[in-house]
Amino acid sequence: MSLETVRPSPGYEDILPIEYRDLVKHGQYGRDVKVSEMGKFKELIEEHPMCAGCAMTLFIRLTMMALPNPEHTINVGTAGCGRLAISQANIPFIYGNYGDTNSVASGLKRGLKLRFPNQFKDVVVMAGDGGLIDIGFQGLMHSWFRQEKFTTIMLDNEVYGNTGGQESGMTLKGQILKMAPRGKEVDKIDALSLAKVAGCAYIAQIAPTNPSRVMRTIRRAVLIAREIGPTYIQAYTSCNIEYAIPTPDVMQDAFDVEKERYGFEEIMSDEAKAYITEVEKKQKELAKAKAKK
Amino acid sequence: MSESTQTKEEWVPKGDLQEIKDPEWLLREAPRKTEFITGSEAAREAIRRANVDIAISYPITPQSETMQQAGYLFDEGYIKEYYRGEEEIGVMSAIGGSSRAGVRSLTATSGPGLMRGMEAISSWPGARTPLVLMNMCRVINTPLAIQPDNIEISFLLNTGILHAHAENQQDFFDYSLAAFMVSEEVDVTLPAVVSVDGFFVTHARGQVSMFDEKYKLPPRDGWRNAVPSMDNENPPARISRDAPIQKSNFISYHMHAAWQQEVFAAVERSAKYWRKYIGDLIEVVNPDAEEFVVSSGACVSQAREAVRQEGEKGRKVGLVKIKTIRPWPHKELIAALKNAKRIFVPEFNQAGWLHKELCSTLYGKITADIVPGPRVYGGMTMPTEMVLEWLAKFRK
Numbered sequence: 001m002s003l004e005t006v007r008p009s010p011g012y013e014d015i016l017p018i019e020y021r022d023l024v025k026h027g028q029y030g031r032d033v034k035v036s037e038m039g040k041f042k043e044l045i046e047e048h049p050m051c052a053g054c055a056m057t058l059f060i061r062l063t064m065m066a067l068p069n070p071e072h073t074i075n076v077g078t079a080g081c082g083r084l085a086i087s088q089a090n091i092p093f094i095y096g097n098y099g100d101t102n103s104v105a106s107g108l109k110r111g112l113k114l115r116f117p118n119q120f121k122d123v124v125v126m127a128g129d130g131g132l133i134d135i136g137f138q139g140l141m142h143s144w145f146r147q148e149k150f151t152t153i154m155l156d157n158e159v160y161g162n163t164g165g166q167e168s169g170m171t172l173k174g175q176i177l178k179m180a181p182r183g184k185e186v187d188k189i190d191a192l193s194l195a196k197v198a199g200c201a202y203i204a205q206i207a208p209t210n211p212s213r214v215m216r217t218i219r220r221a222v223l224i225a226r227e228i229g230p231t232y233i234q235a236y237t238s239c240n241i242e243y244a245i246p247t248p249d250v251m252q253d254a255f256d257v258e259k260e261r262y263g264f265e266e267i268m269s270d271e272a273k274a275y276i277t278e279v280e281k282k283q284k285e286l287a288k289a290k291a292k293k
Numbered sequence: 294m295s296e297s298t299q300t301k302e303e304w305v306p307k308g309d310l311q312e313i314k315d316p317e318w319l320l321r322e323a324p325r326k327t328e329f330i331t332g333s334e335a336a337r338e339a340i341r342r343a344n345v346d347i348a349i350s351y352p353i354t355p356q357s358e359t360m361q362q363a364g365y366l367f368d369e370g371y372i373k374e375y376y377r378g379e380e381e382i383g384v385m386s387a388i389g390g391s392s393r394a395g396v397r398s399l400t401a402t403s404g405p406g407l408m409r410g411m412e413a414i415s416s417w418p419g420a421r422t423p424l425v426l427m428n429m430c431r432v433i434n435t436p437l438a439i440q441p442d443n444i445e446i447s448f449l450l451n452t453g454i455l456h457a458h459a460e461n462q463q464d465f466f467d468y469s470l471a472a473f474m475v476s477e478e479v480d481v482t483l484p485a486v487v488s489v490d491g492f493f494v495t496h497a498r499g500q501v502s503m504f505d506e507k508y509k510l511p512p513r514d515g516w517r518n519a520v521p522s523m524d525n526e527n528p529p530a531r532i533s534r535d536a537p538i539q540k541s542n543f544i545s546y547h548m549h550a551a552w553q554q555e556v557f558a559a560v561e562r563s564a565k566y567w568r569k570y571i572g573d574l575i576e577v578v579n580p581d582a583e584e585f586v587v588s589s590g591a592c593v594s595q596a597r598e599a600v601r602q603e604g605e606k607g608r609k610v611g612l613v614k615i616k617t618i619r620p621w622p623h624k625e626l627i628a629a630l631k632n633a634k635r636i637f638v639p640e641f642n643q644a645g646w647l648h649k650e651l652c653s654t655l656y657g658k659i660t661a662d663i664v665p666g667p668r669v670y671g672g673m674t675m676p677t678e679m680v681l682e683w684l685a686k687f688r689k
Contacts, residue, residue, distance in 0.1 A: 092523045100386035107387030111394025142379035
């Protein structure tokens with residue numbers, strides 16, 4: 001969709017809902033927004049039915065803000081908490097079957113490439129830990145092996161939150177949850193290493209403690225997926241309900257977990273590094289030139 | 294893209310050299326040449342002429358060679374994109390993804406693979422994804438078998454998927470090409486399955502008359518759908534295209550109900566397009582007979598031969614061939630069978646799904662005895678003698 005499609009014809013402007021007019025006038029289309037602008041522009045996602053204090057919601061908001069071309073992005077998700085918010089964004093969202101995200105995204109991305117050979121169409125999979133590492137495991141791994149050019153973001157709350165708190169492959173060993181009445185018997189799956197082995201061009205582990213870093217990471221992942229290969233972000237997005245984290249302490253928990261075992265990690269191939277360095281250099285120069293004006 | 298069959302300099306996608314023609318002309322009027330080929334080869338020739346954008350394959354056992362043939366067509370440039378998926382859930386999901394992107398999408402499978410991909414397959418109609426699945430019917434395990442039997446069709450009946458059942462190699466060629474066009478009509482926008490009975494048709498040769506390979510169908514127009522393609526080419530709105538069932542409330546119940554009604558209404562609307570490309574939805578032989586054999590798929594051929602042999606003996610037996618299982622030709626069947634006294638329904642499966650479908654259509658409409666059989670399954674061929682024996686037995 002070109003930005004011209006977003007803008008209503010002048011004659012129709014006043015009959016469009018104010019929501020839409022605000023999006024066009026005060027949204028993020030056509031420019032990069034910064035974290036410091038939160039609350040000052042019309043975000044792609046506003047209303048959502050997520051639980052109060054949910055860290056995942058913050059992460060999803062930041063993701064939407066970070067998308068380099070929201071007018072050319074399609075989100076793919078599956079059952080889980082995240083889709084309740086993702087589906088409320090001003091971006092087409094495919095809510096597929098259980099665990100089909102990376103297979104759907106493979107077909108979608110290739111199809112879009114055929115139809116729009118001269119326009120990048122970014123495909124972003126955002127799904128939970130259960131959706132990706134358990135039921136979606138095969139599709140996830142094979143999309144990486146096939147070097148499918150889209151971004152996968154795991155919203156890792158280490159539990160099946162939406163279904164009421166069952167253990168997942170990403171739950172820590174020993175954790176007592178539904179379906180793990182004696183504590184989880186096996187280790188948390190090392191998905192980062194799997195991504196490495198499978199040849200992802202860009203891999204990041206992150207907690208939502210530093211919003212600017214979250215946005216930079218998302219942007220990098222989406223841009224690298226356009227040109228180089230599959231990218232993977234694993235984000236700690238705690239479930240304050242199932243892990244009984246008091247709402248005011250959600251961010252403290254994120255800092256604690258980050259410090260203890262979920263520190264920021266960024267791994268990229270040489271090719272990806274060369275590419276993103278070049279892209280970011282150009283962006284900086286452009287920003288400088290703009291500032292001078 | 295591979296250049297294995299031509300040098301890089303020479304390579305031109307052969308599909309680019311084909312001429313686009315009106316599909317109705319291609320399917321009903323264009324001059325044809327006849328070749329003696331297998332059902333899989335007939336499928337290949339249909340795909341060659343179908344202007345397919347993407348084909349996604351998986352070599353499940355039992356496998357026909359169709360999807361590897363699609364690979365060769367990709368190599369020659371008749372198909373623009375092709376890959377082998379991880380397994381059927383992956384393939385059926387991916388092909389749903391490519392269809393959402395607005396490109397013409399193809400895959401093929403058979404009994405066990407169909408069952409494996411069933412969750413994805415059954416969600417295609419609700420997602421309004423035009424695409425074609427060629428289904429070479431095989432036994433569903435267990436016990437393990439790789440033989441023909443079309444029980445899997447019964448699992449597709451209530452999904453909202455368009456479904457044609459080919460009698461022979463010729464039908465497989467024609468129905469597959471028609472399926473692409475029907476499924477992509479704006480007021481249809483649904484996936485289509487073209488089933489054919491495995492081995493008897495896929496691995497056996499038959500006469501297939503085909504229009505010239507220099508012609509192809511018009512391309513899919515990704516802008517023409519009942520619902521927008523997932524290409525982000527429409528002004529943004531806070532709504533997911535896929536049935537937006539978020540929470541349990543009366544709005545979501547109504548939305549889901551209305552959405553489903555619309556899917557099944559679209560199946561009915563597709564009938565006019567099927568008629569345009571393949572003629573009437575049923576074929577009737579000896580319409581004034583009192584005894585009828587009603588069947589679909591390869592069984593029709595044995596029934597046809599039985600009808601011929603009865604004719605030689607001076608006994609007029611009618612035949613109804615059902616071409617499309619979905620849309621189901623209710624009115625046509627009632628009209629064709631209104632004077633029947635006895636109806637036989639030969640089938641290649643144990644459950645007798647065709648018999649059940651027929652009974653529910655004819656119940657209360659006609660007075661004929663609808664005999665549940667003859668049936669073979671598990672891989673057996675139905676001898677013509679079996680149809681003749683049943684005819685003789687019930688006459689007594």
